[in-house]
Amino acid sequence: MEYNKNFYQIHSNDDIFQRIKDERAEIGYYDLPYQDTNDIKNYVATVRQRHIVVLGIGGSSLGARAIYEFLLPSNKYQKDLIFLETVDPLEIKYCLKKLDINDAHFVVISKSGSTIETISLFKYLSTLVEVNGKNCTIISEAKTKLTKYANNNDIKVFELAENIGGRFSVFSVVGLVPLAMVGADIDNLLNGCRRVSDSFFKQKEYYQPIISKARFLVENKARFNINAIFSYSSSLESFNKWYVQLWAESLGKLNINKTRQALTPIALIGPVDQHSFLQLIIDGVRDKTVTFIKIADLKDDTIIPKSSANLGLEYAEGLSFNDLLNKQADATIQSVEAQKDIPCDVITISTVDEYNIAKLMFSYQLLVSTIGQFLQINTYDQPGVENGKVILTNALKC
Template identity: 85%
Template sequence: MEYNKNFYQIRSNDNIFKRIKDERATVGYYDLPYQDTSKIKAYVETVTQQHIVVLGIGGSSLGAKAIYEFLLPANHYQKDLVFLETVDPLKINHCLAKLDIKNAHFVVISKSGDTIETISLFKYLRALIEINSDNCTIISEAKTGLSKFAQDNHITTFELSANIGGRFSVFSVVGLVPLAMVGVDIDNLLNGARRVSDSFFIQQDYYQPIISKARFLVENKGRFNINAIFSYSSALEGFNKWYVQLWAESLGKLNINKTRQALTPIALIGPIDQHSFLQLIIDGVRDKTVTFIKIADLKDDTIIPKSSENLGLEYAEGLSFNDLLNKQADATIQSVKDQEDIPCDVITVSTVDEYNIAKLMFSYQLLVSTIGQFLQINTYNQPGVEKGKIILKESLKETFT
């Protein structure tokens, strides 16, 4: 009988922590909270256009979009940030119809310099309007075709380091440049990320929750292999999409023994999804963990007014919608806890600002890196995604010839 080893030893927390610390020598995102932003801030002061249009897909757009959509309802930016991240022509032209492209600045982001969606969009825009050093910024690795184009046309370029993967790039120039252009406080963003990083690496308050959660998910992945986040604010919809990419593309891998690993992400918005998916969580198969995310202060005091009409629910009158939202979250959390066999935890974001969204996002990056070390996988590659890109390129080349 041939015996194939299909298991691995789950290493100690101390061993995993050492491995994470060692990763800092080669994985670039760990250093991002400590960078100097003076060059970025000086440059964005020269950008005068009203519309900042990001051409990018996946890790080149999801992080910045998550932060912008989180901050937007509570802030009044003088400029608007638009994301072109699809080759669906209906979506492209719908987005372009809503802005004055003559008053737009285009931020073209492609780590490899040859992302087909991004370059195709760029070519389309160049057919509509002259793009030059006055209305364009390029973000790419050094020596890519896109960087060479920028150099040839005297377009300002921000280099993305080769050791920073797209889904871990939100606190690099990929996220900071377009966000700074519309007025987001990028230094406060980095302050939040640095707060989490410092705490984790000197094993203070962020260390234990992250490493304990990572260990629990890995030790129980055979039973609880679906990981749902239940975000109680529409301001977190962008974060939810960013989380799905970060989680799925990082953790769906073959480990060192060629055993398939999978912790499947699901992203929900409360209270909308408590009227649908919650039923599956409560009465369905016990294969899910749930993380609830609340925002304590949405910076909005709109209340439910009193009514002279006989509409009922008088007990909710005078309550702020912020309080109602959090009370709905608390009720849902309690209903899940009452089951006593659904693993769940709660994250409370203090308020809507750069500091707090950065703390949330950087803690999730650290959590994913820690899980990857426990699983003994390469957290930072994406061979499954690359195969599809290769097939597409070969197909297009055949059609072209």
């Protein structure tokens, strides 16, 4: 009898690390920290409009939005970055009301060049304002209809490599171009990515935490199949959304044994979700891991003032809101750790800048790639999503 069933087994760390190194030759996001940004910087210097409007959805917008909204409260940008990500007509009109459309530059991002939400929005905007090379930039793969349109109409196009998936594209032209247009330091973003990449592939500081966490999640996926991040800053809310897409679309797959994998991402914001989801974590079923994300220095020294009103809580007067936020995080972490049966870890971002948000995001990309290798799945496709697109296209053609 001949039986060729390819059984799933968890490989050694050394084997997984070798697979990740081999993967670098095929998967383009690994090389992004080492790219030359001069073409981007020279081009964005010619963009004069005050409103930078990104037309994109999913991986075409979530990463740039995560970085921008993390940096925005601590920076005074002369331009604003607006994201049109939906075909909800009420949201479209609401967003457009907030800007002078004649002082807007449109960055149209679609890897395939045929994303229905993005192209539909582009067509609509073209009825409101003349779109040309002076107020439009296009980002797409080299051979798409969108790139052809750009070339035929003298619109600047930045080509996205075919081997860079949308949810791994934040540090490509997809994220760097719009961020550079508003004044973010894209070189410092890449510095952060390089710090993590170099450390991981040289098996230094970042290697052990990433590979150990990946192994733990895979070895315990049957019990702890929900992975929550608890971010203690409102500026990380869009990062949370980016994490959910990266995690869910990459890891919700069939493995080589045709077994369905179930690592489910949950994204929480502290202290708001202390008053809701924390109850489920503490007293609910033990099926969740929790990662707390703190920011040590929010670059703000606003304090809780002394008050003559009889409001109580005098012990908090004089404390900065930054310190209060982190003390709330520490108290929540302590309460979770005291349960002794909830796996949790803590990531502390030192301050709010491009370097630190890039380190966080690139380390998560490496973590997801490593988990994918442990699970023996294709981390970079999304057949479940593509099937829905085919059904929609067929329905619209009827």
